[in-house]
Amino acid sequence: MEGISKIRQYGYFAYSANEALHLSDTVQFLSEKLNLSPGYLSDMLRSSIGQNAQQYIHEKLIEKAKERLTTTQLSMSEIAYELGFEHSQSFSKLFKNKTNQSPMEFRASFT
Numbered sequence: 001m002e003g004i005s006k007i008r009q010y011g012y013f014a015y016s017a018n019e020a021l022h023l024s025d026t027v028q029f030l031s032e033k034l035n036l037s038p039g040y041l042s043d044m045l046r047s048s049i050g051q052n053a054q055q056y057i058h059e060k061l062i063e064k065a066k067e068r069l070t071t072t073q074l075s076m077s078e079i080a081y082e083l084g085f086e087h088s089q090s091f092s093k094l095f096k097n098k099t100n101q102s103p104m105e106f107r108a109s110f111t
């Protein structure tokens with residue numbers, strides 16, 4: 001029974017992350033939405049998908065950034081702001097750290 005509950009909670013988390021994830025959605029915020037401790041949420045995700053909650057949040061942010069970079073003409077600053085970054089430099093740093101390309105290099109590879 002507990003395993004089914006975990007899967008349902010994870011499914012809700014995955015849906016929330018895909019639909020409404022924003023940089024301001026911290027592990028604490030998401031764990032509170034699920035009525036779980038941050039540590040338990042991270043442990044559950046790590047055992048399910050091999051990533052902790054922070055890694056998962058970053059992955060989803062990068063996926064959203066890639067989609068925006070390839071389907072819009074928004075500036076880096078506009079995309080960064082949409083994703084919850086106060087400074088576009090922070091967005092660029094995370095993007096490059098996760099993809100080994102700057103956002104501009106990534107966008108250029110699709111033109």
